[in-house]
Amino acid sequence: MHEDIKLYAILTFGCQMNVRDSETIKGILENIGFCETEDPAKADLILFNTCSVRENPERKVYGRIQQYKPGTDKIIGICGCMVQQGAEFEYIKNHLPQVSLVFGTHNLHELPQLIERVMLGERVLEVWEDKKDLIEGLPAKREKGVKAFVNISFGCNNFCTYCIVPYTRGREKSRQKQHILEEITDLARNGYKEITLLGQNVNSYGKDLGTDFASLLKAVQNIDGIERIRFTTSHPKDLSEDLIQAFVELPKLCEHLHLPLQSGSNRVLKLMNRRYTAEHYLNLVEKLRQAVPDIALTTDLIVGFPGETEADFKETLDLVKQVGYDSAFTFIYSPRKGTPAAQIKEQIAEDIKKERIYRLLELQNQISSDLNQKCVGQTVEVLVEGLSKTDTAKLTGKTRTNKTINFQGGKELIGQTVLVKVTTGKLSSLEGIIEGSVL
Ligand code: SF4
Structure with a gap:
């Protein structure tokens, strides 16, 4: 057979x-x-x-x-x-x-x-329950291109009450720094220029090894050939002063942070077991913007968490306005069997959840469009990733702030970092005109 x-x-x-x-x-x-x-x-x-x-x-x-x-x-x-x-x-x-x-x-x-x-x-x-040690050295067939993803930790210790991940992926385990650096060095040798470090909560990387995330970033900064460093996902409760400082000190670390808020209501955050408050979150945003004024912020938001009142939801809208996210992933809460939140009695009716998500999307879309239009006239650094999916006569790439930008240019520019002047700001992308290459 x-x-x-x-x-x-x-x-x-x-x-x-x-x-x-x-x-x-x-x-x-x-x-x-x-x-x-x-x-x-x-x-x-x-x-x-x-x-x-x-x-x-x-x-x-x-x-x-x-x-x-x-x-x-x-x-x-x-x-x-x-x-x-x-x-x-x-x-x-x-x-x-x-x-x-x-x-x-x-x-x-x-x-x-x-x-x-x-x-x-x-x-x-x-299916194995868990394993004691991480297995290193497994082969990988990666997407061809300029950017690659590198795991730095597996699992999660946080037990947000809506989330199944700690039950499926197990407790958090960090990879040894040396293994991560070897993998990235190898990727650089193979022509990859941008690295995204991955973990359910990268901010707590290394706690089990006696090191921390900021020092890992410093080590990645020193790898020749890598031009851009990104990471995802961050948990606000573990975002350290050292990490904020890393954005100032490490030229390769791109000015973008995805910082899931989930809700702007302290009552709901508590029910979610997120272990930070709206005030703490806003304080982080202020510190980040003091350190890096043009940093782009994106987030995840859940609408209709069990027990969420209209007043709680309005607190989320308020916080979204106050922060001014460049973009947001918005989700309607849906109960996952086996999680504590699924047991909460006050589940929200579907029509209320839908009505709330439309209001949230309307607000966020307006903010995203406004911020993208503010980019018009700026010259931005773009790592060219390939042909635009919507118009193959154009090239596409990302700004350091992780915005998609499309512009006219020859295929020979793919893989290069170029300077592009932004001419149009749309809801979820920018248009521009190439001005030159970055040496
Ligand atoms: S939402 Fe993220 S931080 Fe919370 S338990 Fe799930 S994976 Fe962990």
Whole structure:
């Protein structure tokens, strides 16, 4: 069975951490002789790398899997966060016989052995609880281009009451600084110019190793070939003075911070177990802007958390106005089974949640447009990433403040940093005219 397997397709759901895991899975599969296809119909092995943060992607995964009948000659596999929830694992085991391979984020490195067993005819459903040590040196097939993502820690210790991640990804573990620096040095050698450091909470990086995030950033600054450093995600309770200072001292650290607020109401923040107040958050914003006046701030906001009153919601709107975010990811709260927030009785009616998110979006869109229009006339540094998706006659790239900018230019500029004068500010991007190269 499956002796002639050659092609695999991987469908990735969810966050950047999952995208990075898929790169590792691809690297492992190609090391054992598989080739990637974009077309699942042609693939012998189809892997769904799942997310469990929201319910929608879960439903999508099950919908896609139902397309394959039990007895299919394809190997259908599921991995990622979703399978690490006991109830989902049991559902797959008992109701989706066409799935012959299940593994979690903690036994991803075992993939060659697991696949071998499946190819010998076994149905392999194995999810590890946690692992003591992080496995280093796994291969990765990365997206070609100028930017790469590097994990610096896995898991989370925070237990925000709406979030399933600490239950699926386990407790926070930091990678050794030396391993991270070696990986980035290697990426620089291979032509990558921008690095985004990834973790559920990068601000607490190193607490388990006796080091800290700011000193990791200083070390990355010294790697030749890397021109830009970014990171995500930050938790406001762990954002240190040293990190704020790093924005001042490290020229490669881009002037953009994604700092999830979630709610502007202290009562709701408490219910969420976020462990900071609106005042603390505003104080951080003030310090950041004193240190780096033109820093761009983006955030995550949840609307309709259980118990959220109209007055609480207005506090969120107020805070959004006060901070003036460049952009925001806005979410309607949806209960995740197994989290404390799902047990709270005062769940908010769907029509109220929708009405609130429209009001929030209207406000945020106005702020984003205004801030983008304020950029008109400025000359900005842009790392050219490729052709614009919406107009292939143009190039696209990001400003240091992480805004997308499109402009006319030749393909030879891809990978270079250029100076672009902003001519138009739109809701979610800028337009500009190239002025020259940055040496
Ligand atoms: S910090 Fe909170 S929201 Fe983020 S992963 Fe951890 S528990 Fe989830």
